[in-house]
Amino acid sequence: RDKIHEFLDFAPGEAVAPPEDVIGTRAALVRRFLTDQLDFISVAKRYIRVLDFAEVLDHILPTDGRYGRLGGKAAGLILAHSILQEARREGRLEADHKIPDSYFLPSNGILEFMEHNDLDELINVKYKTSEEVRDEYPLVERLFKSGSFPPTIHKGLEELLYEIGEVPLVVRSSSLLEDRIGHAFSGKYKSLFIPNQGTIEMRLAALEDAIAEVYASIFHPDPIEYRRERGLIDFQEQMGILIQEVVGREVG
Numbered sequence: 503r504d505k506i507h508e509f510l511d512f513a514p515g516e517a518v519a520p521p522e523d524v525i526g527t528r529a530a531l532v533r534r535f536l537t538d539q540l541d542f543i544s545v546a547k548r549y550i551r552v553l554d555f556a557e558v559l560d561h562i563l564p565t566d567g568r569y570g571r572l573g574g575k576a577a578g579l580i581l582a583h584s585i586l587q588e589a590r591r592e593g594r595l596e597a598d599h600k601i602p603d604s605y606f607l608p609s610n611g612i613l614e615f616m617e618h619n620d621l622d623e624l625i626n627v628k629y630k631t632s633e634e635v636r637d638e639y640p641l642v643e644r645l646f647k648s649g650s651f652p653p654t655i656h657k658g659l660e661e662l663l664y665e666i667g668e669v670p671l672v673v674r675s676s677s678l679l680e681d682r683i684g685h686a687f688s689g690k691y692k693s694l695f696i697p698n699q700g701t702i703e704m705r706l707a708a709l710e711d712a713i714a715e716v717y718a719s720i721f722h723p724d725p726i727e728y729r730r731e732r733g734l735i736d737f738q739e740q741m742g743i744l745i746q747e748v749v750g751r752e753v754g
Contacts, residue, residue, distance in 0.1 A: 524552070525547055527552055528546070528550060528552060529543055531550070531552065531555045532546045532547060534571075535555065535558070535559075535569070535571055535608075536576070536577040536580065537574070537577055537678075542577065542581075545581070546581050546584075549581065549585045549588050550581060550584040551584065554583075554584050554587075558572075558580060558606070561606055562605075562606045562608060563606065563608075563655065563659065563662065564654050564657075564658040565607070565608060565610055565611050565654055565658075566614055566652055566654045566655075567610050567613075567614060568610065569608045569610065570609030570613075571608060571740075571742065572608055572609070572676060572742045572744075573608075573609055573675075573676030573677050573678055573680060573741065573742030573744070574676060574677060574678065574679065574680025575674055575675065575676040575680055575742075575744050576604075576676045576742055577676075579601070579604065600749065602747045602748070603746065604745065604746045604747075605662055605746075606742065606743070606744060607655070607713070607742060607743035608742055609677075609678055609740035609742040610740070611655055611741075611743065612717050612720070612740055612741045614652050615646075615649065615651060615652065615655070615714070618650065618651070619646075619649035619650065621649065624645075627642065628721070628726050628729070628735055632726075632727055632730075635721070635726055635727075639718075642718055642721045643718040646714045646718035647711055647714045651710055651713075656706075656710070659706060659709055659710060659713075660706050662745070663698070663702060663705050663709065668698055668699050669698060669747050670695065670696070670697055670698055670747070670748035671695070671696050671709070671747060671748060672695050672696075672745075672746050672748055673693065673695075673696065673709070673712040673713055673744075673745055674693040674743070674744040674745075674746065675691035675693055675716050675719060675741060675742075675744075676741070676743060677720065677741045677742065678737075678739060678740050678741075678742070679729070679734060690719075690722075690728055691719045691722070691725060691741070692715060692716045692719040693716070694715060694716060695748065696708045696712050709745075716741065716743060717741055719741075720739055720740075720741050
């Protein structure tokens with residue numbers, strides 16, 4: 503994070519840095535925080551500016567370890583937003599667009615959660631038979647939902663709720679496999695709406711419960727079977743979390 507801000511101090515607006523340094527820095531940031539998929543990088547480096555990454559980093563929730571990637575949904579959202587912003591700057595898009603305020607829990611968060619709750623042995627559940635995976639999933643989900651979050655993540659979520667107030671939220675999966683070109687994982691993992699109302703303790707408990715349920719969906723039989731059919735079962739799947747404020751007006 504500090505290195506990105508140092509780059510911005512040196513080259514505000516990327517205006518004075520050599521073009522090859524700008525593109526190289528963009529590509530490195532895409533690879534580090536979004537994906538190593540070359541097709542995605544070749545497009546993203548044209549649109550996602552270093553300044554955009556600085557803004558994204560300010561919305562990443564803290565974890566204990568080195569940040570993982572943000573996952574496929576988050577990567578697609580960031581790229582789409584940057585493309586629209588570029589079109590507006592060039593005068594090719596007149597209508598304003600509103601992207602919900604978004605916050606990111608990177609993919610290392612699920613690993614820290616599992617280690618914190620002694621759930622590491624679940625990593626190999628994917629190698630069980632389809633029947634075993636389906637039969638055991640309700641227990642897996644209960645184990646996740648009864649777990650607690652590492653203190654750093656817990657505190658970060660609490661501070662986020664204090665910051666945004668009582669606005670409805672959607673907690674969305676953003677797994678690493680969701681950025682694989684040619685593999686549609688839409689609908690395979692959970693996304694949950696929460697009203698985010700009440701005391702801070704109630705709101706935090708509801709948010710953590712939703713995140714834990716989305717985490718557990720990585721072990722749901724449907725995505726595991728989907729991965730098995732497409733030769734992706736050995737991929738070390740990880741789950742980022744995308745938290746967004748719900749756009750709309752209250753009715754009733």
